Amino acid sequence: MSLLRVENVYKKFGGLTANQDISFTVQAGEIVGLIGPNGAGKTTMFNCIAGYSPPTTGDIWLEDLKISGMSPEQCARIGIGRTFQVARTFTSMTALENVMVGAFLNERGVAAARRTAQELLDFVNLGRFADKPAGSMTISEQRRLAVARALAVKPKLLLMDEVMAGLNPTEVRETVDVVLKIRDQGISCLIVEHVLEGIMPIANQIVVLDYGKKIADGSPHDVSNDPHVIAAYLGDE
Ligand SMILES: Nc1ncnc2c1ncn2[C@@H]1O[C@H](COP(=O)(O)OP(=O)(O)O)[C@@H](O)[C@H]1O
Ligand SMILES: [Mg+2]
Known part of the structure; x- marks a missing residue:
């Protein structure tokens, strides 16, 4: 199938x-x-x-x-996870918070969502940006951030x-x-x-x-x- x-x-x-x-x-x-x-x-x-x-x-x-x-x-x-052609990054939130938005679909608690989000940031090689505002990242990094957020819905x-x-x-x-x-x-x-x-x-x-x-x-x-x-x-x- x-x-x-x-x-x-x-x-x-x-x-x-x-x-x-x-x-x-x-x-x-x-x-x-x-x-x-x-x-x-x-x-x-x-x-x-x-x-x-x-x-x-x-x-x-x-x-x-x-x-x-x-x-x-x-x-x-x-x-089904997706990214958008026109990036929907929350630029004033940190990279970690952006991914947590996706993780809350599956995770009940903040601690679990945070853990999942950090793993996903590491997975897309953006772990070092966890506490940085998403708006400070390059376009390429923001695209990978969007991928991490989409992955957070598993x-x-x-x-x-x-x-x-x-x-x-x-x-x-x-x-x-x-x-x-x-x-x-x-x-x-x-x-x-x-x-x-x-x-x-x-x-x-x-x-x-x-x-x-x-x-x-x-x-x-x-x-x-x-x-x-x-x-x-x-x-x-
Ligand atoms: N919400 C919409 N209302 C009216 N026309 C739309 C809408 N979304 C897309 N279109 C039109 O549908 C066609 C295909 O658009 P789109 O799927 O965005 O193309 P692509 O992603 O391949 O560049 C285009 O002519 C576009 O103007
Ligand atoms: Mg298009």
Whole structure:
């Protein structure tokens, strides 16, 4: 059984069809890249999966549970973590407090939430920032902070929306290392990314959207040699 199954999802905003008949799966333990030009419908797809904005029609399954129509909190409770394309870091709170916000979903007490948050900061190599205001961290560090907060809900599937955008090559490598560590913990990753050098080498599967439609789905090698994909990216230049 697939971990995530997206079946014939349509998402319409008035006359605009942002997702048109999208189907794909994510297997347990895998990294899947969701790529495509700006406006292709990638963030809309994430919002459908994580309960922020349900599909107009179509179904989404996490293992044998139908999740389309669930609230964001229900989706988090059953194992879907996410980061946001536009960072939602609480800049005046410390890094530790930011992660504790996520940890409170599962932990009852403050001490337990604090312990979990510190472990997660260490896991994303931000342990030294625990008591620093999040607003004092670099963009790259704040993205990893958002990843730590998403991990605090103990997800089976982690959705990451452009966590590598605007990072320098060293920062991309640090972020890729964290993604691989997450995968090695048994957490599947569905990653929206424009930085193809970041996602292509580590993904098991790449799904490509263009103008709301899925135009390719396969191994990174096959997808990057697909004429439809090449045309979509050249058209984006
Ligand atoms: N809440 C919304 N209301 C109306 N249109 C939206 C909304 N969210 C996204 N869209 C539109 O849907 C299309 C896909 O957007 P989005 O999913 O953000 O693309 P991507 O993440 O691939 O860049 C765009 O044309 C965008 O303007
Ligand atoms: Mg987007």
